[in-house]
Amino acid sequence: MLLENKNSRIQQIHFSEIENSGVSLFIKREDELHPFISGNKYRKLKYNLAEAAKQQKSTLLTFGGAYSNHIAATAAAGFSYNLKTIGIIRGDELANNLAETVQNNPTLKFASEHNMQFEFVSREAYREKTTPEFIKKLKEKFGDFYLVPEGGTNNFAVKGCEEILTLGDEKYDIICCAVGTGGTISGIINSLNRHQKAIGFPALKGDFLQHEINNYILKSENWSLNTNYHFGGYAKVSEELITFINKFKSETKIPLDPVYTGKMMFGIVDLIKNDFFKKGTKILAIHTGGLQGIDGMNLFLKKKNLAQIA
Numbered sequence: 626m627l628l629e630n631k632n633s634r635i636q637q638i639h640f641s642e643i644e645n646s647g648v649s650l651f652i653k654r655e656d657e658l659h660p661f662i663s664g665n666k667y668r669k670l671k672y673n674l675a676e677a678a679k680q681q682k683s684t685l686l687t688f689g690g691a692y693s694n695h696i697a698a699t700a701a702a703g704f705s706y707n708l709k710t711i712g713i714i715r716g717d718e719l720a721n722n723l724a725e726t727v728q729n730n731p732t733l734k735f736a737s738e739h740n741m742q743f744e745f746v747s748r749e750a751y752r753e754k755t756t757p758e759f760i761k762k763l764k765e766k767f768g769d770f771y772l773v774p775e776g777g778t779n780n781f782a783v784k785g786c787e788e789i790l791t792l793g794d795e796k797y798d799i800i801c802c803a804v805g806t807g808g809t810i811s812g813i814i815n816s817l818n819r820h821q822k823a824i825g826f827p828a829l830k831g832d833f834l835q836h837e838i839n840n841y842i843l844k845s846e847n848w849s850l851n852t853n854y855h856f857g858g859y860a861k862v863s864e865e866l867i868t869f870i871n872k873f874k875s876e877t878k879i880p881l882d883p884v885y886t887g888k889m890m891f892g893i894v895d896l897i898k899n900d901f902f903k904k905g906t907k908i909l910a911i912h913t914g915g916l917q918g919i920d921g922m923n924l925f926l927k928k929k930n931l932a933q934i935a
């Protein structure tokens with residue numbers, strides 16, 4: 626196994642906004658699993674890397690936006706294990722001045738420094754990325770590769786995410802997780818104990834996720850999505866969210882990312898404040914990582930003259 630089996634630590638959260646709520650909140654620090662292959666991307670790549678090795682592939686090809694945690698993680702994983710990596714990146718305008726694009730984008734800069742080769746495609750072409758024709762063209766251009774889907778989600782990824790919850794985590798009543806493609810929460814749902822419930826906090830708009838998740842899970846109860854905390858859509862932020870992330874970090878010393886874990890934690894705290902959970906409930910939030918995205922978001926916020934993430 627290229628990525629070894631690891632456990633992350635759990636911390637209790639002491640945060641002024643939910644003091645005396647009668648609910649206890651804990652966080653599983655998956656963000657600390659690896660310095661560059663962070664959080665759930667470590668879990669999602671683990672069995673994919675094993676499968677790529679089994680198939681004797683020497684190249685990983687995957688897809689993502691220009692600030693994608695998955696792109697950064699795949700580049701780092703390939704670099705560590707001597708696999709070539711190709712990133713199909715959404716947005717052909719980014720290729721117009723490649724040197725400048727890479728210089729001004731911390732995620733692409735990191736991936737490029739870890740030898741990822743980029744192919745920038747238009748938003749229209751990107752939408753076709755799962756079609757056989759598109760993949761055939763990629764094979765013609767790049768030769769043979771192991772394909773990791775966008776966000777890393779497939780059955781191997783879900784299997785890896787079934788290892789997030791470990792022995793001892795049965796004591797928590799509710800497991801909370803940020804949701805992008807749904808792969809991570811699917812693994813969590815599959816590994817829930819009978820008395821536990823999972824709540825997913827989608828980081829983007831749309832109601833395709835319920836269906837996506839149903840493709841990967843073995844049981845259909847014990848979980849729900851709370852769609853109230855996407856803040857307008859994927860990678861959209863508000864001043865209220867940034868203020869929350871900064872306050873949370875200053876009190877707890879735990880950094881949150883603005884795209885996923887910040888929105889999840891905002892949602893959990895808001896629900897606790899509104900007495901959504903019974904007194905005595907023990908909640909475990911999964912810190913899925915994503916901290917590499919903070920620099921990119923801060924450059925954007927700075928350009929707009931908005932408060933940045935501390």
Ligand SMILES: *Cc1c(COP(=O)(O)O)cnc(C)c1O
Binds near residue numbers: 665666778882916
């Ligand atoms: C990718 C990512 C997610 C979403 O995971 P999915 O398996 O796509 O739902 C959540 N949190 C962070 C920090 C991520 O990078």
